[in-house]
Amino acid sequence: MTPSLAGRWQSRLFVLGTIGVIVSALFAVSLSDPGVGGGVYFVILFYVALFGLAWDVAFIGVQRLRWDRDWPPVFQVAAGIVEGLVLFLLIDGGGLPGIPEQGVPFGSRFLPHYGLVWLLSFLWLQGPMRVLSTRWRFFGGRLV
Numbered sequence: 001m002t003p004s005l006a007g008r009w010q011s012r013l014f015v016l017g018t019i020g021v022i023v024s025a026l027f028a029v030s031l032s033d034p035g036v037g038g039g040v041y042f043v044i045l046f047y048v049a050l051f052g053l054a055w056d057v058a059f060i061g062v063q064r065l066r067w068d069r070d071w072p073p074v075f076q077v078a079a080g081i082v083e084g085l086v087l088f089l090l091i092d093g094g095g096l097p098g099i100p101e102q103g104v105p106f107g108s109r110f111l112p113h114y115g116l117v118w119l120l121s122f123l124w125l126q127g128p129m130r131v132l133s134t135r136w137r138f139f140g141g142r143l144v
Contacts, residue, residue, distance in 0.1 A: 043098035
């Protein structure tokens, strides 16, 4: 399946709104500390979704440069790494509202949270989503 822009957006928001919220809630409950606070995981999730909508526009542009207009899984992995690094740099720079001034520790907070949300989302879209929703699979990733 070659996702359309609308399909990428719908899939991203659906998966982050389900898997992302569940993972963020687990992190908020289990890894909350006075310096960071549990709500920061939902703020990070919000920024992942917000910046992801913009990234998807860029990725569709890059995808159009390929002869088959395909976006293989290895590109998705590379895109996930770039998205995570850019988001962390923005968080660490202190320029995002809702993030504590001291930022979020990379190795102990950001990477496990972002990595788990990304990995579970990727695996869901590569497997169960393709089986459970043939409409999604054959209509460019659109859910509606």
